[in-house]
Amino acid sequence: MLVTDAVRSASTFDQTVPAKLLRLLFHDCMVEGCDGSVLVEGNGTERADPANASLGGFQVVESAKALVEVFCPSTVSCADVLVLAARDAVRLGGGPNVRVLMGRKDGRVSSEANVRANIVDTTFDLDQMTKIFSSKALNLDDLVALSGAHTIGRSHCSAFSDRFAQDSKGKLTPTDPLLDKKYGNDLLSQCPRNADPSITVDNDPETGLVFDNVYYQNLVMGKGLFHSDSVLFGDTRTRNKVLRFAESEESFFEGWERSFLRLTSIGVKTGNQGEIRRLCREING
Numbered sequence: 001m002l003v004t005d006a007v008r009s010a011s012t013f014d015q016t017v018p019a020k021l022l023r024l025l026f027h028d029c030m031v032e033g034c035d036g037s038v039l040v041e042g043n044g045t046e047r048a049d050p051a052n053a054s055l056g057g058f059q060v061v062e063s064a065k066a067l068v069e070v071f072c073p074s075t076v077s078c079a080d081v082l083v084l085a086a087r088d089a090v091r092l093g094g095g096p097n098v099r100v101l102m103g104r105k106d107g108r109v110s111s112e113a114n115v116r117a118n119i120v121d122t123t124f125d126l127d128q129m130t131k132i133f134s135s136k137a138l139n140l141d142d143l144v145a146l147s148g149a150h151t152i153g154r155s156h157c158s159a160f161s162d163r164f165a166q167d168s169k170g171k172l173t174p175t176d177p178l179l180d181k182k183y184g185n186d187l188l189s190q191c192p193r194n195a196d197p198s199i200t201v202d203n204d205p206e207t208g209l210v211f212d213n214v215y216y217q218n219l220v221m222g223k224g225l226f227h228s229d230s231v232l233f234g235d236t237r238t239r240n241k242v243l244r245f246a247e248s249e250e251s252f253f254e255g256w257e258r259s260f261l262r263l264t265s266i267g268v269k270t271g272n273q274g275e276i277r278r279l280c281r282e283i284n285g
């Protein structure tokens with residue numbers, strides 16, 4: 001497969017690629033559906049919103065699309081290329097090889113104004129997350145399974161600074177009761193006060209490059225990086241699911257496949273609702 005080849009070669013040079021592709025897909029599907037809207041470059045596009053500032057993997061998608069265009073011009077949308085790339089990213093990291101559907105059209109709209117209300121914040125509790133997820137026909141099981149994406153990848157210190165407070169001497173301490181104190185202090189040693197804004201830490205402190213169920217084992221031990229991760233174990237509505245996934249990787253992988261299909265079905269455009277973009281960074285002129 002052409003897309004697989006592009007993802008594999010990019011990941012060989014840069015091991016941060018798979019996680020970037022997976023997050024990119026999530027941010028595409030949540031805004032205007034899985035339609036490649038996040039890929040468009042320019043002033044006032046989705047990429048201009050701060051929630052999308054740390055996205056990556058755009059170049060890998062563009063290269064994969066260019067390769068596909070050589071063999072099947074104007075046939076495969078950027079939205080589909082991104083879905084294939086994220087599917088491959090999971091498999092390359094040791095995750096399940098899941099089924100995906102094809103046939104999405106690329107959207108003709110990408111607006112900064114559409115982003116904020118549709119992207120979940122790391123400070124959110126379960127009710128706040130449920131609100132956004134259910135507006136995309138995703139349920140609590142989907143939230144738990146898809147959050148498992150945080151078994152790979154890295155995050156900037158600013159993304160979880162809400163879990164600490166400064167005392168009068170300026171010293172940071174862990175304050176979120178859902179956060180294990182030792183893990184919190186470990187995070188602080190990687191992210192000291194006034195840390196370089198480019199510093200990142202592993203989302204999964206144990207197996208940050210492997211797509212496995214260790215993320216859920218971490219949650220059980222108070223080692224969720226974001227408040228939005230920790231609440232999945234902290235809230236009784238989702239706790240049992242977290243325990244099940246922590247105990248059985250097979251069960252997580254089954255849940256992942258089901259929920260990934262649902263994620264990649266959000267707001268799919270067909271027929272003249274969209275187009276097959278020539279370049280992923282540009283709506284056809």
Ligand code: HEM
Pocket residue numbers: 016018019020022023026054055056120121122123129146147149150152153154155156157159203226228
């Ligand atoms: C449900 C609530 C979620 C919240 C609040 C959230 C938030 C975040 C944030 C703030 C980052 C760090 C970005 C940075 O600092 O560079 C991140 C990283 C990441 N997220 Fe999520 N996310 C959520 C769910 C998901 C889902 C459903 C997926 C995919 C299916 C996903 C995939 C990823 C990946 C792979 C990374 C690592 C990116 C990298 O290494 O560059 N996240 N997430």
Ligand SMILES: [Ca+2]
Pocket residue numbers: 027028029030031032033034035036037038
């Ligand atoms: Ca989109």
Ligand SMILES: [Ca+2]
Pocket residue numbers: 151152204206207208209210211212213214215
């Ligand atoms: Ca892992």
